[in-house]
Amino acid sequence: MRRRTLDIRCSECGKLIFKYVKYGDGNLVKCHKDRILKDHSEKENRDVKCNCGNVIGKDRPHIIKMKGHAVTVE
Numbered sequence: 179m180r181r182r183t184l185d186i187r188c189s190e191c192g193k194l195i196f197k198y199v200k201y202g203d204g205n206l207v208k209c210h211k212d213r214i215l216k217d218h219s220e221k222e223n224r225d226v227k228c229n230c231g232n233v234i235g236k237d238r239p240h241i242i243k244m245k246g247h248a249v250t251v252e
């Protein structure tokens with residue numbers, strides 16, 4: 179399976195939120211916590227946010243469920 183290291187950025191301010199190792203070609207629906215190489219996110223209760231305040235996902239056991247259109251991936 180294809181393996182890529184992605185820069186996941188806030189779609190509001192462009193700041194780097196995660197460096198993430200992704201397997202396969204599908205859309206980024208969730209991030210497995212053990213594949214996050216760098217984490218610049220902030221947590222507030224179950225919300226995972228950029229430090230500009232943009233909510234990018236929900237904290238779940240072992241994963242972060244990503245919110246559509248809240249990040250850009252390259």
Ligand SMILES: [Zn+2]
Nearest residue numbers: 188191228230
């Ligand atoms: Zn931001």
